[in-house]
Amino acid sequence: MDLGLSGRVALVAGGSSGLGLAVAEELAREGAHVAIGARDAEKLASAERRLKEVARGTVLTTAVDLKRPDAVRHWVDEVASRLGALHIAVTNSGGPPPGPATGFELGAYQDAVDAVLLPPISLALAALPHLKAARWGRLLFITSETVVRPVARFALSGVSRAGIVAFSAALVQELGDCGVTVNVLAPGYTRTPPVERTAGTKADGDVDAGLRAMAAHIPLRRVGLPEEFAAAAAFLASARASFITGTVQLVDGGASVIG
Numbered sequence: 001m002d003l004g005l006s007g008r009v010a011l012v013a014g015g016s017s018g019l020g021l022a023v024a025e026e027l028a029r030e031g032a033h034v035a036i037g038a039r040d041a042e043k044l045a046s047a048e049r050r051l052k053e054v055a056r057g058t059v060l061t062t063a064v065d066l067k068r069p070d071a072v073r074h075w076v077d078e079v080a081s082r083l084g085a086l087h088i089a090v091t092n093s094g095g096p097p098p099g100p101a102t103g104f105e106l107g108a109y110q111d112a113v114d115a116v117l118l119p120p121i122s123l124a125l126a127a128l129p130h131l132k133a134a135r136w137g138r139l140l141f142i143t144s145e146t147v148v149r150p151v152a153r154f155a156l157s158g159v160s161r162a163g164i165v166a167f168s169a170a171l172v173q174e175l176g177d178c179g180v181t182v183n184v185l186a187p188g189y190t191r192t193p194p195v196e197r198t199a200g201t202k203a204d205g206d207v208d209a210g211l212r213a214m215a216a217h218i219p220l221r222r223v224g225l226p227e228e229f230a231a232a233a234a235f236l237a238s239a240r241a242s243f244i245t246g247t248v249q250l251v252d253g254g255a256s257v258i259g
Helices: 018-029 041-054 069-083 106-134 155-174 193-202 207-217 226-236
Strands: 009-013 033-038 059-063 088-091 137-142 180-187 248-251
Touching: 009 018, 009 069, 009 106, 018 033, 018 041, 018 088, 018 137, 018 226, 033 041, 033 069, 041 059, 059 069, 069 106, 088 106, 106 137, 106 155, 106 180, 137 155, 137 226, 155 180, 180 226, 193 207, 226 248
Parallel strands: 009 033, 009 088, 033 059, 088 137, 137 180, 180 248
Antiparallel strands: none
16 A cells, blocks of 8 residues: 655654654655654664665654754754655654652652653644645654553653643644644554563563563553554555544554453
């Protein structure tokens, strides 16, 4: 199936590893020009090599602190200038520390807002003028299943990421006639490096045993793969998804059904 992504320009925040890299790789494979940004120069270099192995378009990498709005705006504007447009923007950030709601002081909630909520809003605000100018845009927010299904031990994640859902809903109403769609992706447990580290911690270093324990509450009886998540993201970013906006798309193997 042709997703209509060939020649489109995509920008992926946090694209040097994990879900961000998986999405960037899928978009590159579909023929999009892909720009990724992250802080770690070594990871960026590794990701660039990986993307160029599958890319049919241009690959750009930039070291950028996504917590700095000025740096984010400069990055977005530079990508649009170098590649001639911007059509797809994917926001992505790491998660805050796990723990129950009363296990944190107010400062931890402020830190979660600064690290998880504000950077996606900053990126969206910087990208939207370019998406509007193109009259064709896809804005995707990567969050987590906690925006749909509260998880007691991930209180900071649920609180900070819920704001992203509210922000995206407001954008949908504002951008209806601009040719720009807005959707939220809510992944459950997916086999990324952070999840593997957590799995090993839970099972005395046995990552596979830890992943099986995580999968006990998932109807498909396994954790997801990054490429499965990326396939959902690429579809929502595609021409095929032109009438899909304002959704919160769970990619969790059915975990939300049984809680």
